[in-house]
Amino acid sequence: MKIKIDHIREKSRQYSFTESAESFPVLADMSSAGECNFTGPVNVNVTAGREFDHYRVDGLVTVPIQQNCSRCLCSFDKNICSSFSIFFRENFKNLEEEDEVELEERDLITADFSGDEIDLSMEIAEQVALEIPLKPLCSETCKGLCPVCGVDLNTETCSCVLDSKQSRFAALKNFKISS
Ligand SMILES: [Zn+2]
Ligand SMILES: [Zn+2]
Known part of the structure; x- marks a missing residue:
């Protein structure tokens, strides 16, 4: 899930990516730990462009999962769907500022990149991992x-x-x- 800086330097572009959940180490770990089962690929649709001193990527990530209800133990299907905005700054390492931004707006992430492309994989995997319930319920009223x-x-x-x-x-x- 990489975007070439050259492609978005002048104007915003839209991208779609589809990758198996197991190709993300964070998600592969969750799957092998039995926290959930990914029943389909991770789909990502984003708009990426330059904004002030950084590159901004807005988008939506979806992936179908299967989990066991923590109350009745039945297995049920769920669609993880999460929208996000990521600011990529070149060689950005200021963690203090990242904490501040996250407190103000939950899904606003600041990440760094170096070289001639932005790799979305880490941030996408974290975004999905955050949305997977630790105590899954087949229904709120289970x-x-x-x-x-x-x-x-x-x-x-x-x-x-x-x-x-x-x-x-x-x-x-x-x-x-x-x-
Ligand atoms: Zn009984
Ligand atoms: Zn249940």
């Missing part, structure tokens, strides 16, 4: 598994859950009556 019998409470109900609820209500009722 009920998870019953901690006693292990049935999936999204599709089944079980008596152990009902029992504990009933007895709690019953105890409360008795307390009210007797006082």
Whole structure:
């Protein structure tokens, strides 16, 4: 995912890249650690151009993934989709300034480059990695598994859950009556 500086020095251009997730070391590590499964390639669409003293790359990265829900353990598909703006500065090494920029606007990244091309790979991989949930949920309302019998409470109900609820209500009722 490289852009030749010569191509964008005078005017902005649009680029599209498609690469397998495994070709990015950061993402290959996540995949082999079992954090998620990439079910398709990483697609990147960007506009790149010169702006003041730097090169600006605005774009969108998408990649389909499969994860296991941290509550019910079912496997589900999700599309990672993230927009970003990256400022590439030649031989830019000022980390303090980078922190400031990131605090102000989350998806604004400042990176450095040297030579006659900009390589987007590192920043794209980090952008994707940030969007992959550490505690994935198949749905915000996923009920998870019953901690006693292990049935999936999204599709089944079980008596152990009902029992504990009933007895709690019953105890409360008795307390009210007797006082
Ligand atoms: Zn779930
Ligand atoms: Zn149960």
